[in-house]
Amino acid sequence: MIKLSVLLAVAVTLAGALQATGRLGVAPEGEPAHLVAPAELRPLADKYELDEEARQRLQRAYEALEAHEAKPKPDPVETNGPIFTDWPVPQAALVITGEQVGYLEPCGCAGLENQKGGLKRRHSMVKVLRDQWKWPLVMMDAGEQVRYVGPQAEIKYRYSIESLMEIGYHAVGFGPKDLRTDLLGLVINLPPDQTPLTSASIGVLGFDPDFSKRLRVVTVGEGAQAVRVAITHVMGPQALAETAPSDDLDKLSPNEALAAVLPEIAAAKADQNVLMVYGDRSEAEAIAREHDVFDWVVAGRGSDEPPSTARRIEGSRRGGGAMLVEVGHKGMYAVVVGLYRDQAAAAEGALKPGQGWLARYQKVPLDHRWADSPEMHAKLVAYQQELATLRWEGLGLKPRRHPTNEEFAGSAVCADCHTAAWEVFEKTPHFWTTETLVALNPARHLDPECISCHAVGWEPQKYYPFASGWVSHAATPHLSGNGCENCHGPAARHAAVELGDLDVDEAEETALRQALHLEVQENEGNMPGQVLGKAVDNCLQCHDLDNSPDFDFQEYWPVVKHEGMD
């Protein structure tokens, strides 16, 4: 039985003491740099064919990034709280994650120190717990590594699974978006004895055991201290309905899936049974009540962040009642459950399945208290290299017509007439956003999910280029930066008319000007009580909650403010 009681924090904590010494999990070789070395700027400029103006912007971008790096960072413990307060070494610790939904790393646009998540930090957390603290870890992920579909999502899914294998995961389930990738192409390249893919409701080619397992039984510790944990996964009814038709995949409802795997679970006689459900809390609870053989039930689809504690699932009885764990979104947190043998309960007499265990729970913020793992950094470099090799076409990105049917001219053309606005623009980071991506380690300007907000002429939220939009420094140098037309709209025809290259009647000339006009309304902004107008809505396409969580239009606007035709 899992006994529960309130755990009061004590002021002195082991974790807190360790955090005072610096970032956790720093590898002997140190951490990978966020920026390229200064000496690499010129070779990079040559490699990506930056013209002289772009090289100057690259230098400015680099200086701005360096200045940011040099700033003092907020204390993550103060911000997000201490962790593992007075935990003794557990006999086993369940590390539970899920819903990474594409976030191999936090975006970083708002400063990595202000964002949580990423495989680099997750790996460091595991290395600290497993390698430094010697905790016996059982690691599982409830699925949904990616968020979108298409070639980039397929590549990302593959890197995610390979990264989880390198981190040491024992079991990884599926979400519906995972199944929209070429799963068959992935699984044939994973060694059968190493693949962590686990699901009782999703199989590949007739639940071929070389590709995935219905059940994993993981043993950690040795001798009398050994702990056996059985892990399975099902997809909730709603997620199952979201999966794409495919004759390579086998899909079973949760009830069908568990009916097939329950005999295996019973035969395993593990100390603790874990069910990962790719579904929300209510689905997970319903399945747990229906199949009352689990000690821990993971809801893989859920809220933004995990709750502060696990919750007992009413109506379940095994081991005193199954406990529900939620994992949050975007890999910002890992949940760690420490398991301890209850010696007193064991002494009292015969224990029923699931009984005889005490537990602690910790939601672990993957903030910058954790170092960047060099191994995961290397994966990220390889991922970016693969995107670069395929280029836009290989990533299935074909330019689409802009909704206005107009084409882009580039900000420098606007500057011919709108001189005052240009003088503001060229002093803001918007001017060098493309080169900001070039200066990163690794460069991200060949990543559609990054460039879509860092150059002119892409759909910012759907990551595809518009016709006449940014292609590369070599092909479209005039479209660098987050330029005028990303807010005002494509202006090639307007510019041609104004510069006398195209004759139109007065009505069309006026209409072209009017179409690009954008006016900030009174009290326009994105905070409560402010007017959500067209201008701020444009900003929010890139300054969204993921990439710019502190964005406040009324605070940011004065920095880029420009008015009137000049």
Next chain:
Amino acid sequence: MRSLLLVVLFSAAVGAGAGTWLALLDVGEVTNDFMPSADLAAGPVISDAEPLAGAPSVREAPAPRVKVDDAAYDFGTMARGATETHQFVFTNVGTEPLRLEVGATSCKCTLGNVETGEIMPGESSPVRLEWVAKVNPGPFRQTATVLTNDPRQPRVELSVEGQVTEVTGMQPREFLLGVLGSGDAASASIYLGAYKDEPLEVSAQMAPGSRNPERFQVNVTPVEPATAPIDGATAVVRIDVKAGPGLPLGGMTEWVEIKTSLAKAPLLQAPILAVVQGDISLHGRGWSKEAGVLNLGTISAAEGKEAQLLVSFKGEHASGATAEVVEVDPPWLIAELGEPKRLSDTKTHLPLTIRVPTGQKPVLRNDTAQSDGDARVLLRTNHPETPEVDVRVRFILTQ
């Protein structure tokens, strides 16, 4: 170093013991958190930790003590964009004045009534949390931390949770055609609903800029709300997309433009997602069906590289399908076909291994001007309509 370790061990044991003892002493067994029994061993051995000063003497000293009525509140269902507030009641059950200040919030929560002065022993004060549901539909949980001068609970994490619903119900949010053959037709539907008796008129068509719009049919049909998968809607339409046959091979994302009479959603877009395969398709790590190329990346000549692919035959000619390697470029590139695996009458898989052997000279094989072009492996098959499969291979072989 050894003395440091001993201090850490001692401190860990004392710290853990103190926390455990206090918990048992003060509250006994309840049902919302965990702790191990009191006789557990010391905490983890952390060799690089700072020495600890010892366990705090929080039991004896007069101190404020914070108690919150319920630190987690469920807002239930919220419409997207709606604002909700909740008041958490903080009570000082200690013996010294309690002070509160705002800590970190996870998102767009706004905390009010904090830092309004001291809460005297025995007194209570409400803390107001406001949240605007400007997030995607689905479950949410937002947290806000209140810092206190209670030495045993310096941080109180408040959380609100619930479910955000769309102003306009659309279920599912995409037309999911899945994997289909190039000669196949497929269809998918989404449901669009209105709430609170708002009139619903809808038209839908392929979005401007769609490729092959003639391959798609889009229809809108009113349906009975009770039969539609949108809870609470008072009017519902079903939008059907029929696609194919004759869609181009590869991954496909097209968009349907939906115009509605709804005040808050006059124009919506929903993607059509599909992967269109021919009778013969390739699968494997690094295979890009969009580019039709196997991307092996940068390879060290000393290590070489190997890729496992599957050649998948589907359709009426799949049974008994075979292939052979008839050409490789460069000649040292190794391509080997395994035994065919017949999965059904309409599906056969043929393993294909492509290997860049060790010891070759550095070379650039891709589509850049400086290279010799993509490497390639040519397969001959017995499929009557696709007698050859050209597998292009892209890599950079370095020293």
